[in-house]
Amino acid sequence: MEKRKLSFWEIWNMSFGFLGIQFGFALQGGFMSRIFQTLGAEKDAIPLLWIAAPLTGLIVQPIIGYLSDNTWHSRLGRRKPYFLLGAILSSITLFFVPYSPALWIAAGFLWILDASINISMEPFRALVADKLPDSQRSYGFVMQTLIIGIGTWIASNLPWLMTTLGISNEAAPGIIPMSVKIAFAIGGFVFLVSILYTIFTTKEYPPEDLEEFKKEKEDSRFIKDLFVSIKEMPSTMKKLGIIQFFSWFAFFTMWSLATPSLTEHVFKAPAPIEKNYNLEDSSQLAQFNEAGAKYQTAADSVGSAMGIYGLSSMGFALLLTFYTSRFRINRKYIHMFSLILGGIGFIIMKYIENPFYLNISFILIGISWGSILSMPYAMLSSSVNEKKMGMMMGLFNMFIVIPQIIAALGGINYVSKIFGNTAIAPMTLAGASLILAGLCNFLITEKKAISFQIE
Known part of the structure; x- marks a missing residue:
């Protein structure tokens, strides 16, 4: 079927639901470690607590991709039923996460939340x-990046904004501050509303031959199709997988350990560990509360600084959109240099003493994030069978979640020791990993994947 080119607003509408999805991811990525530490988790245990996120992605995304490939609803279409289901589950979970009374409950909520967002x-x-026709796909993924950038920046600043409006960012030991609770509630609301906006403003193309589609659906089997898809995986996808491995290892390291690393290294305000204090002693209780207040304030500042990478990725996407409206782009070199810049952003954190300069780090990281969210998918979409697009996108997700699982199971804790035993060592590891990802772009040689103009 010949697909017509869509207008800016049509592409905007179909991408707008990503605002809510990114609210969920930004709150999860920016503040779950803060919740874990508030509930008593020690820094070295945090990556393992995060293993829920990549594990659920590994399981959920290929299944959802397969199901959506084989779904057609007369009113909702092919993909929109899954948008709606995921939005409802995510919104409910976002509301309850910061009310977790114990560490294991918070970890359990992370499983549910990440699975729901992935749906x-x-x-x-x-x-x-x-x-979208092939000529507009880069444009479509860049548009998603724009909206993701907006969502990341706003959501990352929500706890800080709540504190600025007078809502307390302090609480009793083991209790999540009210500023974080309200931020997560707002995130849940935005998630549902933005997804509903896309559902109501976007129509999907029906199968060209509905009867043939129904027959193929009856004959399809998930396990069989999964192995066939793995066997048919194009070489471009495998090469992109290597790049994705090092890219997502770096960002998982940031999401899980930026808050403990930066609150200690830059703000000199590590999270107090309850077992190191005798809380029945009034003077030690006062010391614990003072340290806790400093940590919560520093965590607000880290979350706000992390929001800059969303804003930066949005600016990068805008620049890319304007440039590619007139000129051909080399996706390979754009992605390479973007990842290297992000790596430099992580590495210079080691030398930052004034928190203001964290903004520079996260601006550079945002450039790499903007590229990660658009260039690999643009290169991939030119190389796979459109009838299996959902399944292949789900399989591509393996190259995202496997490095995160390795990182969570000790990869960060062990490999970061190469860079020393300091609090900032994991961020240096993230930088080295991103630079290595950038250099791996030399593996991409297929011309159709490398160069295409957005129209």
Whole structure:
């Protein structure tokens, strides 16, 4: 079927649901470690607590991709039923996460939250390939990056904004501050509303031959299709997988350990560990509360600084959109240099004493994030069978979640020791990993994947 080119607003509408998805991811990425530490987790245990996120992605995304490939609802279409289901589950979970009374409950909520976000997110990637001709797919993924950048910046600043409005960012030992609770509630509301906006403003193309589609659906089997898809995986996808491995190892390191690393290294305000204080002693209780207050304030500042990478990725996407409206782009070299800049952003954190300069680090990291969210998918979508777009996007997710699982199971703790035993060592590791990811772009040689103009 010949697909017509869509207008700016049509692409905006079909991508707008990513605002809510990114609210969920930004609150999860920026503040789950803060919740874990508030509930008593020690720094070295945090990556393992995060293992829920990549494990659920590994399981959920190929299944949802397969199901959405084989779904057609007369009113909701192919991908939108999964947008809606994921949004409802994510919104409910976002509300309850900061009310976790114990560490194991918070870790359990992270499992549910990440699975729910993945239910919504995976079909959004496939929707771009479903609706846009090849000449507009880079444009579609860049548009998603724009909206993701907006969502990251706003959501990352929500706890800081709540504190600025007078809502307390302090609480009793083991209790999540009210500023964080309200931020997560707002995130849940935005998640649901933005997804509903896309559902109501976007129509999907029906199968060209509905009867043939139904027959193929009856004959399809998940396990069989999974192995066939793995066997048919194009070489471009495998090469991109290597780049994705090092890219997502770096960002998982940031999400899980930026808060403990930066509150200690830059702000000199590490989270107090309850077992190191005798809380029945009034003077030690006062010391614990003072240290806790400093940590919560520093964590607000780290979250706000992390929001800069969302803003930077949005600016990068805008620049890329304007440039590619007139000139051909080399996706390979754009991605390479973007990842290297992000790596430099992580590495210079080691030398930062004034918190203001964290903004420079996160601006550079945002450039790499903007590229990660658009260039690999643009290169991939030119190389796979459109009838299996959901399944192939789900399989591509393996190259995202496997490095995160390795990182969570001790990869960060062990490998970061190469860079010393300091609090900032994991951020240096993230920088080295991103630079290595950038250099791996030399593996990409297929011309169709490398160069295409957005129209």
